[in-house]
Amino acid sequence: xxxxxxxxxxxxxxxxxxxxxxxxxxxxxxxxxxxxxxxxxxxxxxxxxxxxxxxxxxxxxxxxxxxxxxxxxxxxxxxxxxxxxxxxxxxxxxxxxxxxxxxxxxxxxxxxxxxxxxxxxxxxxxxxxxxxxxxxxxxxxxxxxxxxxxxxxxxxxxxxxxxxxxxxxxxxxxxxxxxxxxxxxxxxxxxxxxxxxxxxxxxxxxxxxxxxxxxxxxxxxxxxxxxxxxxxxxxxxxxxxxxxxxxxxxxxxxxxxxxxxxxxxxxxxxxxxxxxxxxxxxxxxxxxxxxxxxxxxxxxxx
Numbered sequence: 220x221x222x223x224x225x226x227x228x229x230x231x232x233x234x235x236x237x238x239x240x241x242x243x244x245x246x247x248x249x250x251x252x253x254x255x256x257x258x259x260x261x262x263x264x265x266x267x268x269x270x271x272x273x274x275x276x277x278x279x280x281x282x283x284x285x286x287x288x289x290x291x292x293x294x295x296x297x298x299x300x301x302x303x304x305x306x307x308x309x310x311x312x313x314x315x316x317x318x319x320x321x322x323x324x325x326x327x328x329x330x331x332x333x334x335x336x337x338x339x340x341x342x343x344x345x346x347x348x349x350x351x352x353x354x355x356x357x358x359x360x361x362x363x364x365x366x367x368x369x370x371x372x373x374x375x376x377x378x379x380x381x382x383x384x385x386x387x388x389x390x391x392x393x394x395x396x397x398x399x400x401x402x403x404x405x406x407x408x409x410x411x412x413x414x415x416x417x418x419x420x421x422x423x424x425x426x427x428x429x430x431x432x433x434x435x436x437x438x439x440x441x442x443x444x445x446x447x448x449x450x451x452x453x454x455x456x457x458x459x460x461x462x463x464x465x466x467x468x469x470x471x472x473x474x475x476x477x478x479x480x481x482x483x484x485x486x487x488x489x490x491x492x493x494x495x496x497x498x499x500x501x502x503x504x505x506x507x508x509x510x511x512x513x514x515x516x517x518x519x520x521x
Contacts, residue, residue: 268302268303269300269301269302269307270299270300270301270358270359270410270502270503271298271299271300271301271501271503272297272298272299272301272358272408272499272501272502272503273296273297273298273299273499273500273501274296274297274299274497274498274499274500275294275295275296275297275439275440275497275498275500276294276295276296276297276495276496276497276498277292277293277294277295277439277493277495277496278292278293278295278494278495278496279291279292279293279319279492279493279494279495280293282327282335284330284333284335285330287326287329287330288326288484289318289319289323289324289326289327289330290318290319290320290323291316291317291318291319291323291336292316292317292318292319292493293313293314293316294313294314294315294316295311295312295313295314296311296312296314297309297310297311297312298310298311298312299354301354301358301359302351303359303360304351304352305351305352305353305354305356305359305360306348306349306350306351306352306353307348307349307353307354308346308347308348308349309346309347309349310344310345310346311344311345311346312342312344313338313342313343313344313345314342315340315341315342316336316340319492320489322487355405357402357405357406357409358405358406358408358409359409359410359411360409360411361411363406363409363411363412364409364411364412364413364416367412367416367419367420369419371419371422371423371426372426374419374420374422374423375423375426375427378399378402378403378420378423378424378427379395379399379427381399381402382395382398382399382402387402388401391453392453393451393453394429394449394450394451394453395427395428395429396427396428396429396430396449396451397429397449397450397451397453397460399424399427399430400424400430400447400448400449400460400461400462401460403420403421403424403462404462404471404474406420407420407421407462407464407469407470407471408471408499408502409502410502410503412469414468414469416469417468417469417470418466418468418469419469420469421447421464421466421469424447425447429449429450430447430448430449431447431448431449432445432446432447433445433446433447433448433461434446436463438463438472438473438498439473439496439498440472440473440498440500442463442465442472442473443465444463444464444465444466444472444473445463445464445465445466446461446462446463446464447461447462447464448460448461448462449461450479452480454478455482455483456478456479456480456481456482456483457478457479457480458476458477458478458479458494459476459477459478459479460474460475460476461474461475461477462474462475463475471499472498472499473496473497473498473499474495474496474497474499475493475495475496475497476493476494476495476496477491477492477493477494478491478492478493478494479491
């Protein structure tokens, strides 16, 4: 029996987030955003101080069926609540997907319109409660802020040493510039870091060989910043991984992966293709009690 195989083009969860929107054009607010405002708190961790992160994403995936392939985009909105021990909850609000091009739709139709999405073309929500150490401590723990060197050269060495650790992608074939960009993406979202530390990370990253300053850009939420990037062909085709940073504060706005060359199975190539984009909307401390109060109010309204 022929089977449809979903194959994401994201390298891994964190690398997929290495992306920045280099042109304006936010995803239109709609049911996805309205549903996100109705999401609830992680009851399993009530009473603990938590970090609450909100991100909006757009991810390209590819399905292979009977020697044919087509790609589509999936818009998402992700809420993450993280407790001090790395446990927490994630709620993913997935909007209606769409084909990456008319050619992709035509290929799917010529294949007989096989079912390749678990939820079809409908929006859907997923929620999961996660055990301790589920989240990268670079994202939420105060420890990195305490360990980070202040001097740029020492900070470069610190990032390069982190990138060599097997648990952080050491030995996975990606260039050091890409791996440190991934680390910086997580660290810049950590609320424990001061503005001075975020700016120091930015300066250290642009000092690493292979990292390029692209210049001014606007993210999908309309915020302006400076884009920096690194390139690698380790995913199968040359891809540019970039982040958008506000130079005044070191705050990260967005990350992006843009494929610059075709993959081996692609017979036609129309130019650079967006692989993933993540727009960071909220990185901060949340009060579980406040969430519970809002949740009860929503329950009464129902």
